[in-house]
Amino acid sequence: MAKKKNEEKILDVDARMQGTIVFKDPVNLRINGSFEGKLDTRGNLMIGENANVKADIKGDKIIIAGKVFGNLIASSSISIIAPGMVQGEIRTPSLSVAEGAIIDGRCVMLNVSHSEPGEIMELREVAQYLEVEAKVVEEWANQKLIPAEFEDGEFKFYRGAVDKWLQDEKIKK
Numbered sequence: 001m002a003k004k005k006n007e008e009k010i011l012d013v014d015a016r017m018q019g020t021i022v023f024k025d026p027v028n029l030r031i032n033g034s035f036e037g038k039l040d041t042r043g044n045l046m047i048g049e050n051a052n053v054k055a056d057i058k059g060d061k062i063i064i065a066g067k068v069f070g071n072l073i074a075s076s077s078i079s080i081i082a083p084g085m086v087q088g089e090i091r092t093p094s095l096s097v098a099e100g101a102i103i104d105g106r107c108v109m110l111n112v113s114h115s116e117p118g119e120i121m122e123l124r125e126v127a128q129y130l131e132v133e134a135k136v137v138e139e140w141a142n143q144k145l146i147p148a149e150f151e152d153g154e155f156k157f158y159r160g161a162v163d164k165w166l167q168d169e170k171i172k173k
Contacts, residue, residue: 026060049083056088058119064101073120091120119159126157130166 014032023029026043034052039045041059051066061076064084072078074092082100091108123141127134138155141148147161 031066047084062092075119121157121159121162123155123157126162129159129162 012030012032013035016034018036020038020040021035022040023042027041028044028046029041030046030048031051031053032048033050036054039053039055039057039059041057043060045057045059045062047053047062047064047066047068049065051068053066054069056070056072057068058073060074061078062072062074063079063081064086065081066084068084068086069088071089072086072091074094076092077094077096078090078092079096079098080086080101080103081098084098085102085104087104089106089108090103091110093110095107095109097103121129123137124134126146127137130137137146140146141150141155141157146157147165148155148157150156
């Protein structure tokens with residue numbers, strides 16, 4: 001059950017949940033149960049020792065003590081503490097792994113300038129963000145007109161770099 005503790009300002013989830021959860025505003029979220037789907041948070045996310053999470057997670061600061069099967073992207077940091085286990089790709093500017101914690105996957109250390117405000121966007125997300133067709137964004141990326149990285153057969157965009165590019169383009173006009 002989800003409950004808000006006013007004195008700690010923590011949303012504590014100790015239940016079995018499935019789906020997509022998005023927090024637009026910063027929150028202190030602690031998951032102690034099972035979650036399957038997609039999680040996009042702002043603020044602090046704690047995956048408790050008894051948690052079993054099968055999800056791709058985006059967040060600011062992520063601390064893992066339970067089991068996570070999925071890709072993690074953090075704008076600030078990821079800490080994995082014993083007996084925590086992550087199976088998937090990790091992208092963050094700061095990673096700490098305690099003795100007894102396990103990582104099975106790939107780690108990519110982000111440049112701090114790329115990670116602010118921290119969000120990595122896919123082609124379709126950038127197209128929606130800029131209100132243009134995806135094929136237009138793909139053409140721009142191929143022509144190196146918009147900042148993008150080509151990795152694993154697809155373009156990745158850092159929101160901070162896209163915002164700066166957008167601002168620079170407005171200044172040129």
